[in-house]
Amino acid sequence: DAGVIQSPRHEVTEMGQEVTLRCKPISGHNSLFWYRQTMMRGLELLIYFNNNVPIDDSGMPEDRFSAKMPNASFSTLKIQPSEPRDSAVYFCASTKTGREETQYFGPGTRLLVL
């Protein structure tokens, strides 16, 4: 099992540029979660999908952030335009919904916006 795959692992960009983070969930999992981790705020849930449908995006900070899940094996998190305060580690996690749900995390994308 390859686990949750995220790309890129590191991204450095300049303020105002568009950033796209990618995630491939574990095969067979039908829920996908995007988290952001910062020193100040810890781990925050941004958005999650169930069966490719966004269920709760209340954690998305503002309209500059958007997420899509066009199919069961791929999701993107886009920031446009990026700002220095978006610098963080972004994690993707997936799970198979059921009675006992364990979320499996990807290695994260470390984003630095200059």
Added chain:
Amino acid sequence: AQSVTQLDSHVSVSEGTPVLLRCNYSSSYSPSLFWYVQHPNKGLQLLLKYTSAATLVKGINGFEAEFKKSETSFHLTKPSAHMSDAAEYFCVVTRRSVTGGGNKLTFGTGTQLKVEL
């Protein structure tokens, strides 16, 4: 509403001595509880989980945790610390989404474990 309180932001132990990382939770429902570990510059790895079966849960790398409903606690322990245990540990409680589909995790603020020779 659900919440998790990790009582210590930093814990330092000597190699070979016991580890205790404390976690208290609050939940309006019967909770599922998890401990995740994060090594530097790595993702989060599941250590163990409690989902209403046995109250003493054994996880990977010799860790275990006991669910105590009367104390609303889920402390993580290990009899003998190893240098490789140095990492950040997160206690997590789930709350089921009211719209259905997927449990939302509520994370504690983390406990940084330092293991000294």
